[in-house]
Amino acid sequence: MEQTGIRLTVDAVVFGYAKTEGVSILLVKRKYEPFKNTWALPGGFVLEDESLEQAVTRELKEETGIAVNYLEQLYTFGEPARDPRQRIVSVAYFGLINSSMYKELHAGTDADKAEWFNITNLPHMAFDHTAIIQAATARLRAKIQYQPVGFELxxxxxxxxxxxxxxxxxxxxxxxxxxxxxxxxxxxxxxxxxxxxxxxxxxxxxxxxxxxxxxxxxxxxxxxxxxx
Amino acid sequence: MEQTGIRLTVDAVVFGYAKTEGVSILLVKRKYEPFKNTWALPGGFVLEDESLEQAVTRELKEETGIAVNYLEQLYTFGEPARDPRQRIVSVAYFGLINSSMYKELHAGTDADKAEWFNITNLPHMAFDHTAIIQAATARLRAKIQYQPVGFELxxxxxxxxxxxxxxxxxxxxxxxxxxxxxxxxxxxxxxxxxxxxxxxxxxxxxxxxxxxxxxxxxxxxxxxxxxx
DNA sequence: TCAAAAGTGTTTCACTTACACCCATGA
DNA sequence: TCATGGGTGTAAGTGAAACACTTTTGA
Known part of the structure; x- marks a missing residue:
């Protein structure tokens, strides 16, 4: 009946859009094992005194310098084997940023760490992040049909x-x-x-x-x- | 940067339906503090080697004896103050059982521990469970319009x-x-x-x-x- | 034979879809 | 003046909504 080692993270699938480049997702290159040097969603551990939204916002800021202008919870991924080392449950979020902020990152200084990838041309990714992105993309496609989220982009x-x-x-x-x-x-x-x-x-x-x-x-x- | 004390639970909002009684939700009376003797959603801690779905299914079986015939993830509730004692993040699930199983519980032996409550007449509840139920009810109403979930009930x-x-x-x-x-x-x-x-x-x-x-x-x- | 609940079609209206030409500007 | 992209209206078709009487049974 005891639970000891489950750790909680948040991950963010942030969509950006530019006329010339279409719809893109923001990824970061991992600095540590597991999956060192592999592309992954920005995210990290939730601190004990912050809300999940605060955790996502903080991690996004830290890892990419970006602030989204739309954020909603997507889904919680918790299969025991999704992280090869330990049990990690991740609450995935879905974010949108508008075109001008999109450009900012491109002009930013962290370009070797964080990068935009067109959704039709994603790299191999760490953990189950490909599945998370699929879920987010499906959500975006569905959402755009019944909520005016397009304007956020x-x-x-x-x-x-x-x-x-x-x-x-x-x-x-x-x-x-x-x-x-x-x-x-x-x-x-x-x-x-x-x-x-x-x-x-x-x-x-x-x-x-x-x-x-x-x-x-x-x-x-x-x-x-x-x-x- | 460290995370130590966050614990992970699952909670289930299970809907049942009977012609005579309308739409109901399955609640259990808490045996322990906090909120001892208050009605709450069935649920509990996730074990280290089980998936979230398995955790919900197991807890439902243990606490109410019921097996749902539809289950989907609803939302993850993680405000720091939602549990007065410690930081607990809960992944809420949304379940449906059909009319015959609904009757079974009423004839069951655990009636003092688990009980059906009509959604229009819910008791005062532990934690933020009232909010979770609101979210689940909204989801059910939305879902019934574009997915044939009614037949599960x-x-x-x-x-x-x-x-x-x-x-x-x-x-x-x-x-x-x-x-x-x-x-x-x-x-x-x-x-x-x-x-x-x-x-x-x-x-x-x-x-x-x-x-x-x-x-x-x-x-x-x-x-x-x-x-x- | 009456009360109660189940079964059945048609018309109207609104919304969606399909479709092609003119307008304003820069090169 | 030409090429490029922006702006505009109408007609046909499809699906939703409104609406009332007949049928089958038990009492």
Missing amino acids: LDKKFSFADLEKLYTALLGRDIDRRNFRKKILSFDFLEKLPEVTHPEGQGRPSNMFRFNKKRYDQLTKKGFFFEI | LDKKFSFADLEKLYTALLGRDIDRRNFRKKILSFDFLEKLPEVTHPEGQGRPSNMFRFNKKRYDQLTKKGFFFEI
């Missing part, structure tokens, strides 16, 4: 083209531009920014929009249900 | 009236009998049992049906998506 100001590309990348299928715009606008939680357009390369400039979270929260309280 | 053979009552109870709103039947039958995973009807009290006997899980699994593989 974009910059504050974005064009419909940006949004459309993101959804195309996440859903893995094409979207009808007209229907998509019609639907999103009908929700009435996007603000069209006045006269702010955005030339880029070539072509007609696009209107910029902003996600109005307050408006969204009001709507959900009234029973509104977002769905792509 | 009913007997193997059931009538459309049973199914309809269950959904009415879970969703908390009335259902149009014709539309409901039309929709469920259109999924084509219910077997109409030959000539088996079921008089009860008064009124026209009803056809009995059975959930064909194999058929359902086939359909989901083909991309079918259940939705009420």
